[in-house]
Amino acid sequence: MSADAHGHIEIPYTVEPRPDTGVYNGKLGVWLFLASEVMLFGALFSSLILIRTGAAEWPKGWIELHPIPATVNTFVLIASSVFVVMGWANLRLRKPQVARMWIALTLLCGFIFMGIKAYEYSLSFEHHHFPSTSNFFAIYFTMTGLHGLHVLGGMVVFTYFLTTGWKMYDHEPRRFTNRIEIVGLYWHFVDLVWIFLFPTLYLL
Amino acid sequence: MTEHVAESHDHHDHHDDPEQIKKELFRYWAVFVALSLGTILTVWVRFGLQLPEHQAIIVALIIASVKGSLVAGFFMHLLSEKKLIYSVLVLTVIFFAVLMWLPVHDILDKFGYR
Numbered sequence: 093m094s095a096d097a098h099g100h101i102e103i104p105y106t107v108e109p110r111p112d113t114g115v116y117n118g119k120l121g122v123w124l125f126l127a128s129e130v131m132l133f134g135a136l137f138s139s140l141i142l143i144r145t146g147a148a149e150w151p152k153g154w155i156e157l158h159p160i161p162a163t164v165n166t167f168v169l170i171a172s173s174v175f176v177v178m179g180w181a182n183l184r185l186r187k188p189q190v191a192r193m194w195i196a197l198t199l200l201c202g203f204i205f206m207g208i209k210a211y212e213y214s215l216s217f218e219h220h221h222f223p224s225t226s227n228f229f230a231i232y233f234t235m236t237g238l239h240g241l242h243v244l245g246g247m248v249v250f251t252y253f254l255t256t257g258w259k260m261y262d263h264e265p266r267r268f269t270n271r272i273e274i275v276g277l278y279w280h281f282v283d284l285v286w287i288f289l290f291p292t293l294y295l296l
Numbered sequence: 297m298t299e300h301v302a303e304s305h306d307h308h309d310h311h312d313d314p315e316q317i318k319k320e321l322f323r324y325w326a327v328f329v330a331l332s333l334g335t336i337l338t339v340w341v342r343f344g345l346q347l348p349e350h351q352a353i354i355v356a357l358i359i360a361s362v363k364g365s366l367v368a369g370f371f372m373h374l375l376s377e378k379k380l381i382y383s384v385l386v387l388t389v390i391f392f393a394v395l396m397w398l399p400v401h402d403i404l405d406k407f408g409y410r
Contacts, residue, residue: 141403163339
């Protein structure tokens with residue numbers, strides 16, 4: 093890390109790949125973070141298997157939960173995943189306004205997902221289903237709640253990039269493009285977790 | 297304005313070849329269609345086929361794994377990633393497998409398969 097005459101610190105390898113790793117630092121960083129996330133959700137899936145197989149009876153997800161809003165949410169997340177790669181690809185094509193539209197659509201999908209999730213939770217609460225109701229609802233609220241927090245985290249980052257964070261594109265377009273790639277990787281991971289959560293909790 | 301400034305900062309990068317990126321765009325939409333069909337298939341297997349529970353679990357997890365592979369392979373570009381990223385992921389997969397093996401080990405014990 094070096095400082096210029098104005099005291100600005102230059103962070104190395106934010107654009108160019110680092111010679112020894114072959115990738116820019118941010119990308120390696122996000123993959124290491126995602127590896128830890130795999131273990132976090134993996135521990136919960138492992139717990140689900142243990143609790144489920146240990147239970148004398150296990151409630152049917154499609155009866156106790158609400159598979160229709162969950163199915164809609166699956167499509168919403170899949171759409172958001174393709175929108176964010178479209179945003180990234182358009183930044184690489186030097187079409188920032190088009191990219192901005194795709195990223196805004198991704199954020200919109202995040203809001204729709206959270207809205208549907210809130211509606212789904214409200215239906216559960218109406219039926220007096222809370223985390224304390226049973227092991228089934230405890231693991232359901234824990235896993236979907238943690239996943240929802242991840243969606244919320246991604247939305248905060250997208251909001252930043254669409255507003256003040258976008259200024260970086262004007263003077264460092266490639267660095268900004270890499271930033272969108274990084275948040276995109278995180279967002280795809282959130283989608284990937286949902287791909288497994290949806291059938292495991294709602295359909296089995 | 298933004299477009300103009302972006303042009304002035306243009307760098308030569310083979311990764312940013314417009315023709316290549318346009319091909320990628322088509323691929324991304326194809327994956328989107330495949331993921332949507334996979335979701336429909338998952339729901340149909342549950343409510344249309346009404347398989348016995350253990351078969352339903354296996355089929356649902358196979359479909360989810362295929363969908364997950366599409367997301368990881370194309371959207372997260374793991375099909376063309378650097379060796380170091382693969383190394384990180386191999387390590388992750390090993391730890392994840394251990395994590396999944398623990399309950400399976402317990403289940404095998406419980407049902408007397410060992």
